[in-house]
Amino acid sequence: MQHLTPQDPTPDSLGFRMPPEWAPHAATWMSWPADDDLWFGQLAPVRAEYAELVRTVARYERVDLLVRDEESERDARARLGLGAQDAELNVRLHRVPLDDVWVRDNGPIFVQGEAQELALTNWKFNAWGGKFEWQHDDLVPEHVASTLQMTHWDLPVVLEGGAVEVNGDGVALVTRSCLLTPTRNPHLNEERYAELLQRYLGVQRLLWLDGGLENDHTDGHIDTITRFTDARTIVTSVEADPSDPNHAVMNANLHALRGMTDRHGQPFRVVELPLPALRLEGPEGRLPPTYANFYIGNGFVAVPQYGDPNDQQALDILAPLFPDRDVIGLQSRAIITGGGSFHCMTQQQPEGTPWTGLKEDHA
Structure with a gap:
């Protein structure tokens, strides 16, 4: 296992790319x-909903649970019915110091080579x-790399996995409200981010939306x-409600997306997905429930549900977009009190064999 730095050849220069979420997985990492x-x-109702998510994912692929x-x-x-042999239910447990559950953001981002090296x-x-404690969570990628004996690049830049959405063909979507906050990387602008994501995730075209949901502690x-x-x-x-603060921001995003093109200059097909109809409140104000925080796995898509009038409509919109996968609605009403849902709580490990790293004359 090698530790690589910005002084070493970059993933992009070696033919590595971040695969799209729908590419085959070896496992899903969760906390x-x-x-x-x-x-x-x-915590008790959150754990009950979370256990159902773990069981659902484990029916389709291995879960590595921190x-x-x-x-x-x-x-x-106890909740998962695991005995001494974790593999019986396709779940492996790993004892790791943690601050929170949002492994999408604090976990590793995997990159895959042309021959499926990982x-x-x-x-x-x-x-x-700096909104919460993070010192333990910042070490999770190192724990994962050690467990998998996997070569990795260590980068001195703040980047959360939930902040980047890739299409598998060189395009990524991000938001200005998140990446350009001064509490992350105040020295980086849009051009510098585009360069970094090209070099380390293989992104050839970076598309920017302005903002996210009201009261989203990730800044959108x-x-x-x-x-x-x-x-x-x-x-x-x-x-749909013009009086809702999310209306103007989401409408601006929709308008921007309709004017964007892929790497080949072709417009995208843009499908509208309603937000939940009910306004959910938590101890710190409005919660940011959304159906877009679904997780795509091997043969399934897990979609958060909130006991909301729009729950079924969201499933009906998403199901035709994933004709070869089971689109499964799971409760996330307790989980959303923490500010996120299923995609925030998962990190896919693509299929592939661990890359052995650079030869000594390049290391």
Whole structure:
């Protein structure tokens, strides 16, 4: 296992790219909820919903589940029905110090070579600009790399996985409200981000939307509002109520997307996805529920549901976009109190064999 730095050849120069989420997975990495204070006293119902998500993913692919202490491991085993042999239910447990559950953001971003060699990129994580504790979570990519004995690039730049959405054909979507906040990388502008994402994730065309959902503590991650479902199709959140603060932002995003083109100059197919109809409130104000925070796995798509009038409509819109996958609605009403949902809680490990790293004359 090699540690590579910005002084070494970049993933892009070696033919590595971040694959799209719908590419085949070897596993899904997740982190078990553990801190009742972070969940405003709702840890038990959060764990119940989370366990159903783990069980669903494990029916289709292996789950590598991080647990931070003995209590978390005991609770996970009990809720999932795991015995001494984790593999019986396609779940492997790993004891790792953790601050929170949002492994999409603090976990590694995998890159894949032309012959399906696999490496990972380890970006800095600072809890969305220092909003929460992050010191343990920032070390998760190193734990994953060590477990997999996988070569990785260590990068001195803050980047969360939920902030970047790729289409598998060289295009990525991001938001200005997130990436350009001064609490992440104040020295970076749009041009510098485009260069970094090209060099380390293989992004050839970076497309920018302005903003995300009201009261989203990530400052507007792309994965809460707008997603690729294939290389040419984008689903984007819309809010029908003109009096809702999300209406103007989502409408501006929709207008911008309709004017964007792919790497080949072709317009995207843009599909509107309603936000939940009901306004959900938490201890810190409005919550940011969204159906766009779905997770695409091997043969399935897990879509958050909130007991909302728009739940079924969201499933009906998404199902035709994934004709070869089971589109499954799962409850996320308790989970959303933490500010995110299924995509935020998962990180895919693409299929591939660990890359052995650079030869000594290049290391």
